């Protein structure tokens with residue numbers, strides 16, 4: 475590593491720390507009512523900017539979404555969509571996953587990261603769905619969390635996008651933007667979710683998550699947020715300081 479690069483990286487870390495501190499201070503000073511009003515303005519502006527915001531995983535039913543969401547951990551939605559195009563034609567029910575042979579299934583999903591662990595989770599999921607839920611994907615957070623490989627993030631994706639039951643999905647983009655926007659000062663995704671829930675009406679939880687993901691991908695990237703061209707820069711305590 476050259477001395478110049480080392481300085482740049484340290485400089486970036488220092489800047490990120492300063493910005494995190496700045497939004498955390500802002501988070502502490504703002505009243506809940508003020509934060510709510512600001513969060514709703516953010517939601518409104520993003521909704522106008524990204525009318526096409528949606529779940530970018532392809533699926534036709536709750537089972538397909540469950541499978542796609544488990545496959546999407548540490549993998550891009552584009553890659554998952556490539557894999558599931560064939561996979562969903564081959565495995566059409568929970569029973570099909572329950573009866574699949576691990577060695578063959580691993581080959582079917584080999585191009586996604588952590589394919590061995592994901593194979594274990596998906597085949598175990600199929601068995602549990604068959605044994606406990608008559609082969610159907612359950613509709614409650616508690617039941618979804620009982621499935622192998624399903625945490626709150628996956629459960630909220632399914633509740634929100636397959637069943638229309640609001641759920642805030644805190645992935646890397648939603649976590650980062652929530653902190654930069656001073657809507658949460660938490661690092662843990664479950665705690666970020668708890669911070670966001672009172673700020674946004676429940677019927678907006680799912681779409682608000684998609685809007686933050688779209689904005690994170692297009693404008694407020696992890697490394698180089700485009701604050702000058704960001705439609706939220708007058709509402710964001712981290713603007714021009716990330």
Ligand code: SF4
Nearest residue numbers: 694699701704710713
């Ligand atoms: S103003 Fe900058 S830091 Fe804030 S949301 Fe926009 S791009 Fe991100």
